[in-house]
Amino acid sequence: xxxxxxxxxxxxxxxxxxxxxxxxxxxxxxxxxxxxxxxxxxxxxxxxxxxxxxxxxxxxxxxxxxxxxxxxxxxxxxxxxxxxxxxxxxxxxxxxxxxxxxxxxxxxxxxxxxxxxxxxxxxxxxxxxxxxxxxxxxxxxxxxxxxxxxxxxxxxxxxxxxxxxxxxxxxxxxxxxxxxxxxxxxxxxxxxxxxxxxxxxxxxxxxxxxxxxxxxxxxxxxxxxxxxxxxxxxxxxxxxxxxxxxxxxxxxxxxxxxxxxxxxxxxxxxxxxxxxxxxxxxxxxxxxxxxxxxxxxxxxxxxxxxxxxxxxxxxxxxxxxxxxxxxxxxxxxxxxxxxxxxxxxxxxxxxxxxxxxxxxxxxxxxxxxxxxxxxxxxxxxxxxxxxxxxx
Ligand code: CMC
Numbered sequence: 001x002x003x004x005x006x007x008x009x010x011x012x013x014x015x016x017x018x019x020x021x022x023x024x025x026x027x028x029x030x031x032x033x034x035x036x037x038x039x040x041x042x043x044x045x046x047x048x049x050x051x052x053x054x055x056x057x058x059x060x061x062x063x064x065x066x067x068x069x070x071x072x073x074x075x076x077x078x079x080x081x082x083x084x085x086x087x088x089x090x091x092x093x094x095x096x097x098x099x100x101x102x103x104x105x106x107x108x109x110x111x112x113x114x115x116x117x118x119x120x121x122x123x124x125x126x127x128x129x130x131x132x133x134x135x136x137x138x139x140x141x142x143x144x145x146x147x148x149x150x151x152x153x154x155x156x157x158x159x160x161x162x163x164x165x166x167x168x169x170x171x172x173x174x175x176x177x178x179x180x181x182x183x184x185x186x187x188x189x190x191x192x193x194x195x196x197x198x199x200x201x202x203x204x205x206x207x208x209x210x211x212x213x214x215x216x217x218x219x220x221x222x223x224x225x226x227x228x229x230x231x232x233x234x235x236x237x238x239x240x241x242x243x244x245x246x247x248x249x250x251x252x253x254x255x256x257x258x259x260x261x262x263x264x265x266x267x268x269x270x271x272x273x274x275x276x277x278x279x280x281x282x283x284x285x286x287x288x289x290x291x292x293x294x295x296x297x298x299x300x301x302x303x304x305x306x307x308x309x310x311x312x313x314x315x316x317x318x319x320x321x322x323x324x325x326x327x328x329x330x331x332x333x334x335x336x337x338x339x340x341x342x343x344x345x346x347x348x349x350x351x352x353x354x355x356x357x358x359x360x361x362x363x364x365x366x367x368x369x370x371x372x373x374x375x376x377x378x379x380x381x382x383x384x385x386x387x388x389x390x391x
Contacts, residue, residue: 004378011273014195015375016203020053020361021194028277028326032192033057041284046187047071047157050129050357053192054364068157074130075151075160077138078108085142094349095224097139103217105131113211115367124212125360132353133157137164140346158184161353166341179340182292183350186333189281190351192358194274198222198229202359203366204375212363219359220352226268229330229355232347235269236334239303242310247302251309259319269331270314271323281329289332292339304335 007013022031030037033052040049044058051059051067059067084104088097105128106113112123134151141148141164149164159175162183167173193199201222206215223229242254257263272279293301311327314320334347342350366372 006380010200015200016195016366016372018194018362018365019056020358020365021192023194023274025272025274025276028275028280030193030280037189037280038284041185041188044188045156045158046184046191046354049188049191053357053361054125070126071130071157072151072153072160074127075134075153077131077134081108081135082138082148085138088142090143090145092143094136094139094143094346095220095230095352097142098135098349098352099217099221099224101135101139102128102132102220103214106211106213106217109213110211113213115206115209115211118368121212121364121367125357125364128212128216128360129357132356133161134164136346136349136353137161139349140165140343143345156180156184158187178292178295182288182336182340185284185288186336186350187354189284189329189333190354192355192361196228197225198355199359199362202363206363206366207372207375209374212360215363216356216359219355223352223355224348229348229351231268231328231330232334232337232351233344235330236303236338236344236347238268239306239310239334242306243302247306248309251306251313255310255313255317259317267310267314267320267325269334270320270327271325272328275326275328276324278326279328282327282331285329285332285336286327289336289339292336296339298339301335301339303338307332307335 005013020033022034023029032040032049033056035052035058040052044052047068048058048064050071051063081101081104085097085101088100109124109127112120112127114120138148147169149167149169151160152163155163155175159180162175162180163173195203198219202215202219205218206212226234242250245254254265255267257265258267289304293299293304298304311331314325314327320326333351334344337347337350338344
């Protein structure tokens with residue numbers, strides 16, 4: 001191709017350098033700032049992870065308190081956003097609503113859109129991480145025709161989100177610690193994943209110098225697709241379809257369809273561009289799934305059994321073995337979310353909530369790099385050569 005290489009889908013092109021997340025796809029290894037995900041998932045909460053991803057190291061107890069406090073005091077959104085929200089149809093997909101709301105933040109919070117100012121970038125980061133749960137819960141409440149529940153500052157980040165989602169003004173709401181821990185684990189496992197499609201979108205969009213709210217709205221839009229974050233919703237729908245068509249007795253037939261390239265059916269929650277081994281997040285998610293189902297008395301959850309059977313077949317089947325297709329993070333996360341009462345249509349919005357810290361940290365890393373340039377891929381032109389208009 002002469003002056004440039006042709007690499008559709010960026011299979012072998014590094015678009016940036018980064019010091020945030022490391023993946024070894026062959027080993028199935030994931031590190032945030034050098035710490036293995038397995039250790040972070042067990043020893044930290046999501047606020048530790050946000051601090052780590054943003055600042056490069058885990059907080060000590062004083063830093064943690066100050067960070068918690070800072071995030072907590074930014075959870076409320078401008079009241080005007082409630083009115084903005086009311087313009088949406090009630091049956092709109094939460095990801096459509098979220099894309100709009102996040103983009104609209106650049107209109108409501110334009111006092112922190114100066115990307116040349118480090119403090120302004122920090123304020124945007126805090127605002128975005130803090131307000132995302134409020135926006136997701138608003139989208140849910142709106143879809144249910146229920147009143148919005150305002151954040152409550154004495155709760156944890158995750159407890160607060162659960163309350164905004166599931167409380168009503170009519171009765172007290174007590175956060176279930178098992179549910180809180182499970183959701184926090186989901187947030188941790190989704191916090192960052194180096195240069196995936198939505199993060200690359202945030203970087204590309206941000207590389208033009210647009211404000212961070214606009215860049216992250218682009219990331220939310222990208223995440224929505226079923227090949228990316230939309231896979232958790234698609235995976236649960238797939239398991240429900242298998243269940244409806246016969247459950248365990250239908251799994252084998254379904255797997256044959258997946259292997260038939262003409263069927264157009266993919267096994268959702270399986271496969272990954274980088275992992276050619278078991279996704280470590282899927283392992284942790286499966287473990288969380290078992291714990292949550294057991295503690296909620298749902299050990300016999302039929303979809304969990306189906307998922308385990310699908311995985312068992314796939315790990316032994318030559319089609320999946322040859323292509324190194326393993327469960328990814330989206331395979332079990334839907335089952336956990338369903339068990340704790342999150343509706344399927346909201347799964348990807350919860351992924352967006354958790355990934356916000358990764359997006360904003362990656363955006364900030366790019367903006368702080370004195371050598372960053374606008375992203376501008378080249379093309380292989382395959383259209384007509386020059387010709388004259390004849391009239
Ligand atoms: N079911 C059946 N076949 C698959 C699947 C699957 N889920 N994934 C890949 N393959 C096959 C594919 O048909 C191809 O076969 P062949 O070599 O015979 O043509 C081979 O495996 C390589 O697939 P690819 O599409 O070239 O791989 P990719 O790196 O471009 O795509 C992927 C990665 C994640 C988009 C893909 O595996 C997929 O569509 N998975 C299902 C959707 C999903 O779970 N997405 C979530 C990704 S992880 C977390 C996230 O981003 O949200």
